Structure formats: structure tokens, C-alpha cells
Amino acid sequence: MRRLLTALALAIVGAVMLAGLAGLPRPGDPAAPVHTHVAAHIVAHGVEDTGSRNLVTAVLLAYRAYDTFGEVVVIFAALAAVMVVLAPAAAPPPGKTAPPPSPAPAVAPSPVVGFVIRLLAPFIAAFAALVLWHGEALPGGGFQAGVILGALLVLLSVVMGRGLEQPLVPAAAARWLQAAGPLAFAAAMLIGLAGAGAVLGLPAEPAWGRHAVLLLLELGIGLGGAAIILGLYLQMRGH
Amino acid sequence: MEVLDIRVVLAPGISLLCALLVFVLGRHDGWRATFTLGAALIKLVLILTLLPGSLEGVVYVYRAFDFPPGIGIAFRVDGLGMFFALVSSTLWVLTTIYAIGYMRDQHDRVRFFGFFALCVSTTVGIAFAANLLTLLLFYELLTICTYPLVIHDETPAALKAGRKYLAYTLAGGALILLGTVLVQHLAGSLAFGTGGLLAGAAGQPLLPLAFVALVAGFGVKACLMPLHGWLPTAMVAPTPVSALLHAVAVVKAGVFGLLRVIYDVFGVELLAGLGYTSWLAALAAFTILAASFAALAQVNFKRRLAWSTISQLSYIVLGAALLTPFAALAAIVHIANQAFAKITMFFVAGAVERTTGRTELRELTGLGHVMPWTMTAFTIAALSFVGVPLFAGFVTKWYLSLGGLQAGAWWVVLLMLASALLNAAYWLPVVYRAWFQPPRGLEPGVREAPLLLLAPALVSAAYVLLLGVSTRVPGMPFSLAEAAVRFVSGIGAAP
Amino acid sequence: MEHLLPLAAALPLVAAALLPAVAWRRPDAAWGWAVAVGAGLLGIVGLLLRRLLQDGPFSYAVGGWAPPWGIELRFDALSAFSLGIALVGVAVLVFSGRYAQAAVPPQRRAWYYSLLLVNLGGLVGFACAADLFNLFVCMELVSVSSYALVAAGGGRIAALAAFKYLVAGAVSSLLVLFAVGILHALTGSLNMADVALRLADVEARGPVLLALGALTAGFMVKAALFPLHLWLPDAHASAPSPVSAVLSALVVKLGVLGLARVLPLFAGLDWLVLAPLHEGLAWLGAIAIVAGALAALLQEDLKLMLAYSTVSNIGYIVLGLGLATPLAMTGGLVHVFYHALIKATLFLAAGAIIHQAGFRTLRDLRGVGRAMPWTGVALSLGVLAIVGLPPTAGFLGKWYLLLGALEAGRPGFAVALLAGALLIFVYYLRILNAFYFRAPLREQILAVREAPLSMLLPVMALALLCLLGGLFGSGPVALAALAAARLAGGG
Amino acid sequence: MSALFDLVMLALLLGMALAVARTRDLLAAAILFSGYSLVMCLLWLHRGAPDVAMTEAAVGAGVTTILFLLAIGRTGRRER
């Protein structure tokens, strides 16, 4: 009975979606509204408006920077959420007979893997820096760099076997780093207010001003993202 | 003539203040009695200062809050409101004195007197309401404030009675809200004093619904059959509460609301054309008779009083539904007549219960010998109910009959006679046994009720006599009622 | 001055990120900072509101990028709900001080305040969003923080409820995102005013209907409208009480506010008749009123009762939107604001009582009203307000809804609404009866102490607002009427 | 050519999604999902969205998978 209902529901959902989507403009049609309205404006003016040749970055950090600000707070909220859910309660709730949590799989990386990771670490870090730095010109940007850096930190903490007792980054510093994204946006808001007359605006003067703001944002997003990913990893791994 | 006057809002405000003082500082018996009695007296004086103006047709108004926007919590004292307010605040003084005596050594006195004061505050609010929504507001508040009084004993029976009381009255409140919304929708206004808000809405399909909703809503508290079920059950409450429920506040709020609906919301002219009120009159007549028969069957003092109340209230409804000047006069005057006679009865019932522990009617046998003053008060009230001339009840029956004849409804005269006979059948034997048969099974040492319980009963009994003989004395309640009728628009000149 | 609009949401969001770092050494310092931020938010919202009342609705182009190229924020009559957000937010933050000390483990506490601030910031952002994707992002800020806050106190029911809430919430968010994608594909724009304008020229009907359906369904889940409410009761009942207050008072309102925001997008389409949708919403609202009230009646757990009451009250609001006449929508929208104040009062008062007494069912709590007189008064005021007794704040919504039902020529809905109101009265009466008029079942109840001042103060303040909000309700009613007129006028 | 590429990618996606749905081994499901994300990443690269593709590779295939593996490690690998 339940299966039947599920199947029915799925069939209805699928049919409704198909029927609806069939009326959309053909994907790839250059005359579709997607390309002729806002996107056309961005393609035409994006570089001159923002100084970023990567238009996705222009959208992310200039035209729609306010959304991206929301995005970095969301990822921060994810960290806060995991901390709130998994941080140890002071005393175990009474009357619980649940078995103790099974520990994380004991990954004992072979010496070779450890060696390779240590060897590669500087290069990965450099790659992350490159992705970040060229966010304005090439695909990629702060967040991608942050994820790469975060992955590197995770790998390092795996091979170096450090836990929360001996954190890779001191806890107090980690808290500040985790807040780096929203902080960078807060700074950009004030800079925009002072330099461009609008919150999150790009200052026209001096000439390098807007690049500096974009870089600041990329850095904040990247460092914050990396710190948060490391934090998530450590918290999820448990003690 | 409308006059802006702060006293209009001070009158309910004093009782509200009193309630707050009682709640916060009322643990000390002396303080509490001072607050309650002081507020009762101040308020009575305050309302009396408004009386001369009211007698001359001055209407005092005050607008308090803009709630809901455009309608507002507003107060307005016309003859009808003045009459009701005067009756209730006079009775509040008596009931307060009585309650202080009666509630001695009871539990939760702070709560009791706090809500007691709130009840009276809301009753004056009902009397002075300037629009249907303000009336509804205080009407609902009255429901809420009486609930803790009804269930004061916190016994399962009391809680059950409280539930029943709330179920009836809240449903009634919801109906009134529906009616109010309908009136606002149909008339675009809720303010009283225009001689019929809905005068321009004749022929609207929602009009009957509005009438039924409002009449049924107020009819719950007015104990119009078949909406009367809560009242006999609510007899479990302490006697001062019963007195309050039956004479001063709750049921009178119901009939007062009905008067407002008939005279101010629909208006006499509209109703005369619609003919709804003949149904209402028939229902009231039925209630008068049926409740009297039910009262005959009761053996418990307070329960017989309850059924008697149901019957008596319908006099007022009938008077209003006849739509003639004499009938209106009877209706308004009976608010006072019923109130004073009934509260006398309750004071007596409570005094007897507190002194002898007796609650059944046959146990009153011979009590005239041991508690002569108490039973004198009882006798006066009983004779008033029967409608013996020179007693208050006669005035009502007389003018109601006249009003019936004015309306061409000769059956009203017969109804009055029948009701008088029935009242005689259930009150006079009790009177006879109390005075002319020897007391039985009384413990030695039982004597007259204590002064705090006796004095209010005697005062209100004296008032019953006064009401019966003072119809031509200016400044007495009857003249105020005449003034009120004079200003009910469209009903024609009173005698 | 106008720059305050983007900063209103940004202030709590940035502060949220800083809180764990600032309060790293002393977790309880987080409380003071959070309260300060909440007060700041209240101040900003007050200034924005003053400007709204003086000059009417105003917009802000974030970063100076004119809409539709950039993100537009708009403070209009609907955004005035921010005041409710800020008021409830401050009360909840203050209340949390003592409550969290007992209910939230110390290592979680700074994060708990951080999430509360994220939640409030997201809510304010949502209320001021004029851009579809910005709306989505703010909704996600609120959602992610809400899911986690449910589980902040620990406990197995809370974790399960949070997961259930998360799945329902994520699917509904996805529906909204899907619809945003369709609308973008159809119009090439994300700015709501622009989308509404350009949608009028769209000829393809299927995608428009699909977007409308997805938005409606998504927001209906967020609003916990009756058949889609299953996630709500456990989540709202098992969360820490201040969180329950935020969820019930504010977060469910995302759904109705969202609906009120997006339905006008489709008003310009002359081929699209919204009447059936409105009719459906009205029916669902009416059913929700009665069904929610009935379900609440069956509960023995105080907070579960309050949670089901939220289901019922959402019914009022949706009924108002569904009747779609100016008066009815005024009633619905004004109830959005007042229900926030009232339900926050109730949940905080209930939280204080449960916190002090250690019990949470009506049976166990019998007689507690005498032991905690002030909290009891606040709870009673909240109860009178939620049952809609005049002159409390709860009456106004009911009044305009009733008038609206008649205006729409649907007296049947008025009767249903009154029946629901009576039912609601009955179950709240059970609470008052148990607290005041029944002999205690547990002897510990007599020894329960009144709540500490930091809990009592916000509760009393909110309770007072429930009363004064009604007596001085012309401002909120005027704003709701303004928003309703815009909705009825088709955007 | 390019259409063929699309077709193959879509077929792969569907197949992997179905496999995720069917397998009772959560570890396998998580790794399959990682692969699914990588295929999605390729598809997006092909659609002219390298930024999204990069993010999907890093987040969808990387971080998400790591988190899944950690959680599966703590809760057990078998469904039912």
C-alpha cells in the first residue's frame, strides 16, 4: 500500500514537472530571456563595472555580493549547527542505554601515503593560492580555494594524527579564522559605504581599490571556508 | 445633547483599580474590605452625580481607545445605561457587605474579591458601552471574570458547572461576535444612539442571521429557553456569587444586551416591519410559563430561585419584544424590580444556610419564629414576585399588561395572571409554613442571622417596597426608566 | 540613514560569526553580546519603521548596483514584520540567559547564541528581500539555524524532530529554489518587481504554473499548513523553550510572508486565474484552524499544545490570504505580527514554568499558577490574547478576518473561524484550570519558586505588548491594510 | 559528438543515482554519490560552467563525501 502511494506520488510529481518544464525555452537558445536581460547587461558591463574578467566572480562578489554574504554566513551556521549538535553535553542525559558511539574508522595511513601528502602539501597550498588569486581572471575563486585548502588541512590532520587536543590551529585563532568570511564582508560593507557610497559597493578611487576589495573578500571566503571545513571535519570525526 | 465627561470612564475604572489593589495588596482582610467597600461607595456616588443630567436627557460620552481602529472602545451614558449602572452599583454595595460576612473563613478570598470587583467593573462597562463592540468586549470579560467565582469551591461539581457555564456563555459570545461583524458589515457602524443602526439595511439577506446571532448570543445570559441550561447548574457557587450572577451582573447583562439589540441596533421601526420580535415574544412567554412550572418541581431553595430567575428574566425580554412604550417601561423597570427582589431572596437563602445549615425549602418551616427579620425580608420578596399591589413586582405586571394591550396582544394579560398564580403557588406555601408552622428539628441556640448578612437583605427588601410605591416620586428609579423610554427613538411617547 | 536597510540583517549575521571568537574564554559572555546585538537590531528596525511611516516604502540597491542588475532590498508594509522579529528576538535573547545555563551545555552555548543571531538576521533579511534569490538565501539562513537550534538542548526526541524538520524543510526549500530557477529561465531576472513585469509577457503557461505550484507547496510546508504540518509539533515542542518561541512566533511566518511576497508575481498574467488557488488556500486555512485546535485539545504536554495551536493559528493567516479581500488579508497579515508576540509570550512563559517546575504535562503542573504568580499572569494574558478576547492583540486579526469573510460573501468561513476560536478557548481553558483551579498532583509544585528576573522581565514585557498591542493597534492595522491593499491590487 | 557526450553523461548520472538508491551498503552508496558528483561536474564543465564544476568537484565529491564517510564510520555501514 505504502509503496503504491509512493509510486503514485512520484508519478504525479514527475508528470507535473515534465509537463511544466516542456514549455521552457530550449536550453542553449541565445534568444532566451536568460541571455537577453540581466545576463546581457553583465556580459556587456561586467568587466568595466567590477574589474573582474571572470563574470561569475563579478556576480558573486559585486552584483550579488549580498547573497554571497548570506552564503558565507550559511556555511558558518553549518559549523555552528554541528558544534551545537555534537559538542559534548556536560552530563549524559539520564536513563540512556544507547551504546557508546563507535569511533571513527581507524585510518592508519601507510608511511608512504603520509610522506606523499607531506610532500605535496606545499604544492596544494600554492595551487589553492593560485585559484584564489586568479579568481578574477580564471574560473575559481575564494570558495574553491578555501575548499582545497580545507581539504589539505584535513589530509594533514589525518596523517599527523592530531585531534582536538592538539589542534592544527590554536582554538582561539580557529574561532577568528572561522569568522573570516563574514568579517571580510563586514569590512567590505564599511569600505563600500566610505568609498562608494553604498554598502558593499566597489570604491572607484584609488584605481586598485576594487581589486583590493575583491581580493579581501576572496581571502576571507577562502580562509574562512578552509577553517570551517577543518572544524566540521574535526567535530564530525569525534574524539 | 452629548457631553464629554471623564466620569463615564472613571466609574468602571474605579472597580478595575479596586480589583488590582485587591490582587496585589489584598492579603490583609482589613485592607481588602476597605478597598472593596470604598470602591463600591465611591462608584455609587460617582454614578449618582451623573443621575440629574441623565434624568434631563443629557448623554455623557467618552472615547477611550481606538480599538479596533475606527470603532473604538467608547463609553456613553444614556437613560437605559444609567438605569442599569445605577441598579448594579447599588446592589454591589449591598453584595459587598454581604460577601464580607459570608466569605469570612473561606479559602482564596483575595482571588474571590479581586474577580468580584472585576465583575462589577465590567458590568458598568456593559451599561456604559457606546457601541456594540465595546458591549461585546465587556460582555466577554464578564464571562471570564465570573468563571473563577463560579468554580470558587474547586470541587468536581463546581468545575463541571464552570465548564458548562463557559461552554454556554462563550458560545453565546461567539454568536454575538458573529452578529457584531454582521452589523458592521451591513451598517458600517456599531455606535449606539441612532435609534437603529440597521435602519438602512432592510431587505438584506444577512439580516435574519444577524438577528438570530445577536438574540441567541445575549439570550444565553438572559436565560432565554432553550439557552438557560447553565444557570441551575451554576448554583454550586457561593451565595454572593449566585446573587451577583442572578441579580446584578450576568443575567442582567444578557437582558440589557437584548434591549440594546432591539432598541439601538435594529431599532423599533425596523423590527416592527420585520416581525421577528413576535417570535421572540412567543419564546419569552413560553419561558415565563415553562420555567415557572420547573420551579414548582424544585425542593432546593437555590434551585427554585434559579428557575424563578429564568422565568422573571423573560418578563424583560417580553417587554422589549412587544415594542410598545408601556412594555418598554415595564422591561426597564423590571431590571430593578427583579434585581432587588431576587437579591433579597439570595441574601436570605445564604443567611439561612450560614446560620442553620439548611438548604431545602421544606426545612424553612417555622423559621419565622427564630429568624423573624430574615423571614420578613423573604416574605416581602415573595409577595413582590407574586405581584401583589404596592410591591415592586406589581408595577412590572401592570405596565407589561398595558404594553401588551397597546400592542394588541391581549394574551399578555392572561400570561401575567397565569404567572402570578404560578408564583403564588411556589412562594406562598413557603411563606405560610415559615410563619404559621412550628419549627422542627432545629438545634437549640439557633437565632437571627449575623448583622452583616441580615442588613443587606433588609435594605434590599425595603427597596422592593420602595420601588413598589414610588412610581410617582421624581428622581426615583421609575422616573429614570420613564426618561429612558422617552429617549428610545421611534417608540412613541411614554405615559 | 538609508544604509541601515542592508545593515539591519548584516548586523546580527556578522555578530553571529564573531560571537564564538569573542566569547571563547567565557561562554556566558556570549549572552551579553547577543543581547546587545538584539537591542541594536531593535533600534535599527525602529529607525527603518519610522522612515516607512514618514515617507512610505523605500528601496536600497546593495553595492550601488541598480536593480535588476544587482540586489534590491525593500522596506515596505510587509517588511514591518521586522518589528515583531526584533521584539521577539530581544525577548528571547534576554530570556535565554538563565534558561540556557540550565538547558544548553556550556560548550554549545556560544554557538547557540550565534545560531539565534543568524536566525534573526535571516528573518529580517527575508522580510526586506525584494530579490527572489536573496529571499531564498535568507530563508536558508533561517532554516539551517532553526534545524540546529531544535537540537541545541540535547535529547533524543529533539534530535529526531530536528532531522524530520530538516528533511521537510530542505525539500520545501528545494521547491522554492526550483521555482526561482524556472522564473529566472522564463524572465532572465531575479528582481521580484522586474520578474512580475516580465512574466506578464511570457506565453508559455506550463512553466509558470509549475513555478507557482512549487512556490506554493514550498511555502506551505514552511508555514506548516495543515496537511503539511507533520514536522512541526515535535520540533516546536522538543526544542529549548526560547527556540520554540522563535520557531512558532517567527520562523513559520516565513511561509506565509513568502506566499504574500510571491503570489503578486503572478497577478499580472491575464490568462492566469488565481481564484482556485485562493479558494484552496481558504479551505486549507479553515480546515487547519479546526484541525489544529482539535489536535491541541488532545495533548497533555504543555508545549505540544502550544505547537498545535500554531498550526491552528497559521490557518487564520492563510484563510485571510485565501479569502483575498482587503479586509481579510488585513486580518491575516495583522495576525502575522500579533501571533508572533502572543505565541512568544506563551512559549516563554511555558518555558519559565517548565524550567522552574521541572515538569511539562498539564497533570504534573497542576497548581503551578499559585507558585509562580507573575509568570502565571503573563501566561494568562497570553492565553486571553491567543483566544482573541477583546481588547487584546489577538482579537484584531480575528475581527478583520470575520469582516473579510463577509466582505467576500462567505459567511460560512466566518462561522468556521468562530467555531475554531471556541475550540481554542476550550484547550487554553484546560491550561488555566490546571494551573489555578486544580489541586497539585505533585507536592513539589508548591515549593516551585517564581522565575528569575531575567526570565520574568521579557515574558512580562511581551505579555504587556499582547494587551497594549491591541489597545494601540491602529499602527499595525494600518500597515497591514497597506500591505493588503498592495496584495489585492496585484503587486 | 557533443550530444553523444551529453547522452552518455546523463545515462551515467541516472545509472549512478539508481545505484545509490538500490545498494544497501552505505559506504558504497556514499562513494557512488561521490562519483555521481564528479560526473555532474564534468557535465557542467561541458555546459560552460567551470566555476560551478570546480565547486561541485571540491564540495560535492570532496567535502560531502568525507563528511558522509565520517558519519557512516560512526553509525554503521549497513542499511537495515
Add this chain to the structure above:
Amino acid sequence: MDGGWQHLDYFAFVALFCIGLYVVLAKSNLVKKLLGLNIMETSVFAFIVTSGMVDGGTAPVVGPGIDAPFASPLPHALILTGIVVAVSITALALALIVEIKRQCGTIEADELKGAE
């Protein structure tokens, strides 16, 4: 690139959406449900990314010598945000699953229902 095939995308995404929904609704294991949710999310992302593509277009990075039409950068930016939101929700959900396992000893929905 010829255009005709791309409508097929939408159909494939609907299929993925339904597969994900099926897993969410029908599977009892919470981890599995979460995987289903992720599949649903990626399908919507894919839909939005595809809606922004253009025939013969390239990535929206302006540079010397690039004159082909650009794919619309707007959907890309949206989906970047969407992906971050998705991973946030996934992280939280996994934390909840770990907590549920710790408290209740199981992460099967039907067993949890029986237990509570």
C-alpha cells in the same frame, strides 16, 4: 553543439529528482534519505545550470581573443551558493544522524518510530 538534445536534460533532471524523492520517501535509513536529498538538490542545480547555457558558448570569463557567446554567469553564481547551502545542510544532517545513533542506537526511521 546542436540544440535539440538539451531538452532531454530537463527530462533527465526530472528523473533524478524523482529518484532522489523516492529515496527520501521510501528508504528508512537516515543516511540513505540524506543521500536522496542530495540527489534531489543536484538535480535542481543541474536544471538551473543548464538553463543558463548557450549554444556554442564558453565559460563567462572575458579575455583577449574570446568572442564566442558566454553562458549566463547568473545561474552559475546562484548554484555556487546553492552548493554551499546544500553542503551546510548535509553537514548538519549528518551531525544529527550521529547524535541520533548515539541517543537511540539506530538510524533506521521505522525502528526509531517503534522505539519512541
